[in-house]
Amino acid sequence: MSEKQKAPRRLIPRDLGGSIKLAEGTGGIITMCPCERFLEVYKVDTTFRIETPETIDPDRTNPNAPMVATVADRIGSAHPIVARVLLQGREILTSVILRATVNEAAVIESLHSVKEALVACHKASEHLSQHLKTADEKWATSQRPERVISSLPQVPELDVVATQFLISAKRAIAGICGLVPHFLVVERPDSNFDRLGDRMEKLLGATAPITTFIRKYADSSRYLIELRNGQEHPKLGKATVIQNVRVQADGSVAAPVWFVTGEIPRPIHAEMSAAIDTMIEMAELMLILLVDECLDKRWPFVVEELPPSERNANMPVKYKVTVDTSRLRTDKPGPIR
Numbered sequence: 478m479s480e481k482q483k484a485p486r487r488l489i490p491r492d493l494g495g496s497i498k499l500a501e502g503t504g505g506i507i508t509m510c511p512c513e514r515f516l517e518v519y520k521v522d523t524t525f526r527i528e529t530p531e532t533i534d535p536d537r538t539n540p541n542a543p544m545v546a547t548v549a550d551r552i553g554s555a556h557p558i559v560a561r562v563l564l565q566g567r568e569i570l571t572s573v574i575l576r577a578t579v580n581e582a583a584v585i586e587s588l589h590s591v592k593e594a595l596v597a598c599h600k601a602s603e604h605l606s607q608h609l610k611t612a613d614e615k616w617a618t619s620q621r622p623e624r625v626i627s628s629l630p631q632v633p634e635l636d637v638v639a640t641q642f643l644i645s646a647k648r649a650i651a652g653i654c655g656l657v658p659h660f661l662v663v664e665r666p667d668s669n670f671d672r673l674g675d676r677m678e679k680l681l682g683a684t685a686p687i688t689t690f691i692r693k694y695a696d697s698s699r700y701l702i703e704l705r706n707g708q709e710h711p712k713l714g715k716a717t718v719i720q721n722v723r724v725q726a727d728g729s730v731a732a733p734v735w736f737v738t739g740e741i742p743r744p745i746h747a748e749m750s751a752a753i754d755t756m757i758e759m760a761e762l763m764l765i766l767l768v769d770e771c772l773d774k775r776w777p778f779v780v781e782e783l784p785p786s787e788r789n790a791n792m793p794v795k796y797k798v799t800v801d802t803s804r805l806r807t808d809k810p811g812p813i814r
Contacts, residue, residue: 489540491530497546499525507554507791510567512589513582518546519554519564521791550596554792558599561757563592565794566764569780572798576773584659584764587652591760594649595753601642602749608632609732609746612722616730631721635733635745639719642749643705646756650698653760660767670698687766697755707737714738719745765796777804 499506502523510517514532518525526549530542554560566588570581612630632638651668658666661680667673674691681688707717719735720742734742765780772778779801788794 491534491537491540491542497527497544499523499546501525501548502553508564510563510585510589513586517549517589519559519792521555522551522553523548524550524553524559552596552599555790556599557757557793558592558595558753560792560794562595562760563588564792565761565796568794569765569768569796569798573768573778574773574776575768575771577771579660579771584656587656587659588760588764591649591652594645594652595756595760597645598642598649598749598753598756601638601645602746602753604638605632605635605733605746605749609722616722626724629722629724629730632733635721636719639735639745640708643701643708643717646701646752647705649756649760650702653756653763656763656767660771669702670695681770685770687763687770690762690766694755694759697752698759701752703737704735718742761796777801 499518499520502520502525504520507519507521509519515526515528518527525546527544527546529544530539533545534542552559554564563585567585570579570584609632612632615630650670654667654669654673657663657673657677663676663680667676670691674688674695677685677688677691683689704717707715711717715738717735717737719733721733723731725731733745735745735748736742769780777800779799780796781799782796783794
C-alpha cells in the first residue's frame with residue numbers, strides 16, 4: 478500500500494476537542510495569558526491554570542491524558558499585581574514594534590515570575606494585617622491589670638511570615654532586574670538595582686531614562702535586600718531583628734517592627750504594604766523603559782498613563798500604548814530589519 482493509500486492516523490481521546498467549566502470565582506473570564514507550561518485564566522478575583530494533555534504527558538504515553546484546571550490563587554485580574562505587572566506588561570510588549578527581535582514568550586515568563594513573587598508578598602502582608610487586627614481587637618477588649626498582663630496577643634508565626642515576604646521580595650527584585658537581558662546586550666544579569674544602575678550608566682549613560690529610574694529606586698531595592706541578607710547571613714552587630722506585638726515602657730502597645738541592627742525600627746505591616754506598591758511600580762516602569770529604549774523610532778508609539786477615572790476596575794492597568802497620529806508619516810515606512 479502506498480503512502481497516499483494508508484489510512485489516516487486514528488485520533489485518540491486526548492487529541493479530541495473539549496471544554497472545561499471554571500465554576501469558582503466571581504463573574505466571567507476577563508482575560509487569559511499563555512505561559513510556557515500552562516494557560517492562566519483570570520476572573521476578577523480568581524486565577525486559574527489550565528494544563529493540556531501535551532503539558533501533562535508530553536511523551537504521549539497516555540491516550541486518555543486529561544485537560545486539567547486548578548485554582549492557582551484567590552486573586553485575579555482586578556488585583557494591581559496581576560493587572561499592572563503581568564497583563565499590562567504583556568499588552569504593552571505585544572502592541573509595539575521593536576527595532577530588534579525580542580523573545581516575547583521569555584519576557585512574559587519573567588513577568589509571570591515577578592508576579593508570582595509579589596503575590597507571595599501579598600499573602601504574607603494579608604496574613605500579618607489580619608492577625609494584627611485580631612490582636613488589636615483582643616487587646617482593646619481585654620481586662621488590663623495595672624501590673625500584670627497574663628496573655629499579650631501576638632501575631633502567630635511572625636518570623637515565618639516576615640521571612641516569606643523578604644525572600645519573595647528579593648526574588649521579585651532579582652526578576653525585575655532580570656528583564657534587562659531580554660532587551661539589551663549586557664555582560665551578565667544583575668540581581669539588585671545598585672549594580673544594575675552602574676551597568677546601565679556604562680551602557681547608556683548617567684542621564685538615560687532607564688539609568689535615572691534605576692537610581693531612583695535603588696534605595697528601596699537595597700533596603701529590602703539588606704533586611705533579607707540580615708536574616709540569611711547575620712553578622713555580629715549586623716542582623717535583622719523582628720519583634721512581635723509588645724508593651725512599651727509607657728504601657729502602650731506597639732505593633733510588630735523589623736530592623737537591621739543599629740537602624741530605626743519600622744512597623745512591618747506598613748512596610749510590607751508600601752513595599753508591594755513600590756515593587757509594582759518598579760516592575761511596570763522597568764518593562765516600559767526597556768520597551769521604549771528598543772522601540773523602532775519610525776513608528777510613533779507612546780506609552781500613556783491612564784487617569785484613575787479611566788481605569789477598568791476589572792483589570793486596572795495604569796499604562797497603555799497609543800500611537801501619536803500627529804507624527805505619522807504619509808509615506809510608507811521602509812522594511813523592518
